[in-house]
Amino acid sequence: MKKTFRIGGVHPHDNKISAGAATEIFPPVETVYVSMAQHLGAPATPVVAVGDTVKAGQVIAEPAGFISGFVHSPVSGTVKKVEPRADIAGNMVPHVEIAVEGDEWAEGIDTTPDIIRDIPWTPEEIVEKVKKAGVVGLGGASFPTHVKLAPPKDKKAECVILNGTECEPYLTSDDRIMQERPEEILLGGVIMMKALGVDRCYVGIEENKPAAIAAMTKAAAAYSQVEIVTLKKRYPQGGEKQLIDAVIRRQVPSGALPIDTGAVVQNVGTALAVYEAVQKNRPLIDNVITVTGRCMPVQHNYKVRIGTPMSKILEVAGGLPADAAKVISGGPMMGRAVANLDAATVKANGAILVLTEKETRRRPESACIRCSKCASACPMGLEPWLLNKLSRAGGRFDELEQERVFDCIECGCCSFTCPAGIPLLDMIRPAKAEVLKILRSRPKKQ
Amino acid sequence: MTGTVLFTIATLVAIGLLFAVVLYIVAQKFKVEEDPRIAVVESILPGANCGGCGKAGCHAFAEGVVKADGMDGFFCPVGGNPVMSKVAEALGRAVEEKAPMVAAMRCNGSLANRARTNEYDGYASCKVMAALYSGDTGCRYGCLGKGDCEAACQFDAIHVNPTTGIAEVNEDKCTACGSCVKACPKGILELRAKGFKNRRVFVSCINRDKGAITRKACSVGCIGCGKCAKVCAFGAITVENNVAYIDFTKCKMCRKCVEECPTHAIHEVNFPPKPPKVEPKPVEKPHEENV
Numbered sequence: 209m210k211k212t213f214r215i216g217g218v219h220p221h222d223n224k225i226s227a228g229a230a231t232e233i234f235p236p237v238e239t240v241y242v243s244m245a246q247h248l249g250a251p252a253t254p255v256v257a258v259g260d261t262v263k264a265g266q267v268i269a270e271p272a273g274f275i276s277g278f279v280h281s282p283v284s285g286t287v288k289k290v291e292p293r294a295d296i297a298g299n300m301v302p303h304v305e306i307a308v309e310g311d312e313w314a315e316g317i318d319t320t321p322d323i324i325r326d327i328p329w330t331p332e333e334i335v336e337k338v339k340k341a342g343v344v345g346l347g348g349a350s351f352p353t354h355v356k357l358a359p360p361k362d363k364k365a366e367c368v369i370l371n372g373t374e375c376e377p378y379l380t381s382d383d384r385i386m387q388e389r390p391e392e393i394l395l396g397g398v399i400m401m402k403a404l405g406v407d408r409c410y411v412g413i414e415e416n417k418p419a420a421i422a423a424m425t426k427a428a429a430a431y432s433q434v435e436i437v438t439l440k441k442r443y444p445q446g447g448e449k450q451l452i453d454a455v456i457r458r459q460v461p462s463g464a465l466p467i468d469t470g471a472v473v474q475n476v477g478t479a480l481a482v483y484e485a486v487q488k489n490r491p492l493i494d495n496v497i498t499v500t501g502r503c504m505p506v507q508h509n510y511k512v513r514i515g516t517p518m519s520k521i522l523e524v525a526g527g528l529p530a531d532a533a534k535v536i537s538g539g540p541m542m543g544r545a546v547a548n549l550d551a552a553t554v555k556a557n558g559a560i561l562v563l564t565e566k567e568t569r570r571r572p573e574s575a576c577i578r579c580s581k582c583a584s585a586c587p588m589g590l591e592p593w594l595l596n597k598l599s600r601a602g603g604r605f606d607e608l609e610q611e612r613v614f615d616c617i618e619c620g621c622c623s624f625t626c627p628a629g630i631p632l633l634d635m636i637r638p639a640k641a642e643v644l645k646i647l648r649s650r651p652k653k654q
Numbered sequence: 655m656t657g658t659v660l661f662t663i664a665t666l667v668a669i670g671l672l673f674a675v676v677l678y679i680v681a682q683k684f685k686v687e688e689d690p691r692i693a694v695v696e697s698i699l700p701g702a703n704c705g706g707c708g709k710a711g712c713h714a715f716a717e718g719v720v721k722a723d724g725m726d727g728f729f730c731p732v733g734g735n736p737v738m739s740k741v742a743e744a745l746g747r748a749v750e751e752k753a754p755m756v757a758a759m760r761c762n763g764s765l766a767n768r769a770r771t772n773e774y775d776g777y778a779s780c781k782v783m784a785a786l787y788s789g790d791t792g793c794r795y796g797c798l799g800k801g802d803c804e805a806a807c808q809f810d811a812i813h814v815n816p817t818t819g820i821a822e823v824n825e826d827k828c829t830a831c832g833s834c835v836k837a838c839p840k841g842i843l844e845l846r847a848k849g850f851k852n853r854r855v856f857v858s859c860i861n862r863d864k865g866a867i868t869r870k871a872c873s874v875g876c877i878g879c880g881k882c883a884k885v886c887a888f889g890a891i892t893v894e895n896n897v898a899y900i901d902f903t904k905c906k907m908c909r910k911c912v913e914e915c916p917t918h919a920i921h922e923v924n925f926p927p928k929p930p931k932v933e934p935k936p937v938e939k940p941h942e943e944n945v
Binding site: 292294296297298299300534544545547548568570573602631634635637638641 | 782784863
């Protein structure tokens with residue numbers, strides 16, 4: 209029997225309609241807008257000034273704290289502006305605007321497609337190279353990868369799990385890179401194993417990607433430490449904690465970190481970025497973005513330089529169809545609706561999904577019928593109906609804390625499954641933010 | 655037959671009497687001595703249990719004020735000065751008069767003044783909307799118009815106007831309990847002194863973006879130009895983070911700033927219209943509807 213995680217989960221229709229579209233290199237644009245908030249944590253500090261000439265792969269911003277990261281110029285050209293600009297949610301974030309001129313790369317970057325298999329680096333060198341290349345988790349949370357590759361001294365890593373589940377409907381970018389560049393992904397996994405000093409690497413892939421499983425299995429034949437694990441299709445299997453449970457049958461306790469189970473989970477896209485950073489000196493300046501939707505005439509998987517405006521990508525992909533009602537960055541379950549189409553892509557953007565009015569229509573909300581479907585669907589074992597009730601009551605943060613609202617991974621299974629159409633996650637999200645704020649403001653126990 | 659009925663009645667009466675005695679003894683033994691003044695004070699309070707005073711309700715307020723030494727830190731915003739003086743009288747204390755307050759709506763980004771850039775189709779709650787993104791206009795500080803303040807108000811004093819799309823305070827009904835101030839995720843509402851003859855001057859904008867960005871998003875936003883601060887003779891206006899703020903404790907209501915403001919972001923409320931002969935400058939249209 210194929211493996212999967214043990215608690216909760218739902219089965220949305222997978223809609224992988226762009227799985228057959230081979231990755232295309234996105235044509236060059238005139239101007240890119242590079243956000244300084246490409247990663248979780250503090251936004252990076254720009255180190256270029258207006259008028260500077262930059263080359264592709266050159267550092268344009270340095271980390272501003274421990275959980276932060278380097279940002280590199282994705283193109284060669286001239287810096288036009290360094291100023292705040294609206295991101296997809298309309299929030300102002302510092303951006304570096306670069307007018308593109310030619311396509312010159314910074315020195316020392318290997319842009320050839322040759323695969324380099326020899327790994328002469330020490331763990332410290334690997335972590336440093338990954339940090340310098342600005343690699344972040346490409347699964348969506350964009351957590352700086354170098355922090356994950358250097359766990360605290362008292363924690364012991366036992367294995368690396370590469371996340372190729374891509375459990376969100378519609379998304380196919382990970383599927384494509386696993387089909388097209390399997391060996392490079394595995395080398396990325398091997399490099400991370402070396403950095404962490406472990407000798408086991410699993411690659412979790414859901415069963416609905418047979419071509420990717422075949423390609424990865426073929427490539428893994430040469431690597432005895434790597435095991436390809438075929439997983440049952442189930443959302444949210446790509447969640448870090450769910451994947452650990454599915455692959456190595458260990459559950460992350462509430463409040464603990466995944467490293468406490470001995471597993472370090474990295475997305476396959478991150479593994480590819482790590483390979484390029486360490487073996488090719490190539491910083492993370494582009495990523496594969498799925499441009500999809502049932503209303504789109506043609507489905508695409510584009511390799512896009514970061515900082516490209518979404519409106520530009522949609523234009524090249526054939527323009528917005530007349531019946532398009534909503535553009536989502538990411539998948540339909542966890543993705544965010546794009547409020548500002550001129551917003552530029554960031555490292556962790558995995559998809560641009562276009563939906564019609566009919567597809568996005570919400571079910572009318574009615575009263576809770578106490579069916580407890582939300583509690584069965586919650587992969588974190590929470591009781592969404594109760595959290596919803598407490599959140600609506602307002603101010604009952606002590607009870608919300610007792611009910612462990614901070615464990616919510618915002619996967620949306622509860623809202624998806626509710627037969628009464630109650631926007632459970634919508635109500636839980638602000639309550640979670642408030643409780644986390646309260647928890648952070650408490651003095652730390654010595 | 656009669657014997658059984660009589661026996662039953664007698665037994666029940668006996669049990670009833672026994673329990674009555676037990677309950678009486680217990681009630682006497684474990685009697686909670688409550689200060690009688692608490693009940694007196696509570697009867698003076700409005701009984702809205704709104705929590706505007708910061709206590710859990712009117713009883714908690716009464717308990718607190720009776721136990722405390724003075725009147726410091728206790729003020730019922732709903733009852734205001736008349737109720738507080740009655741409370742002080744009942745307790746034999748003196749109380750200082752406090753200026754009555756009212757909620758001020760510091761956003762004038764109505765549908766006409768502030769263009770919508772996208773359409774929000776999610777759950778109709780400002781709290782939920784604010785957790786998702788900056789809002790359905792170019793301004794990320796302005797009123798979302800989903801009515802969290804309206805839901806929080808117990809006095810029917812604040813409503814979202816469907817034609818303007820923003821909240822409006824009814825100053826006659828507003829008790830300054832502060833529920834709306836707490837409910838607004840954008841921090842737009844503020845409690846300000848009601849002022850002499852209910853006259854007030856305030857900046858109806860909290861946009862902290864630079865002027866150019868603010869102007870693009872909204873035609874009546876504060877662009878932080880600082881003209882008002884320069885014209886103010888009483889040092890009541892400060893411009894910080896690209897937005898002006900009028901300190902109502904210093905403002906003398908000369909209304910020079912209202913005339914000076916290039917975007918009409920400073921509102922005057924309840925002032926009589928200026929006679930044009932005395933004042934040659936163009937008359938500001940009072941934005942009373944948006945107070």
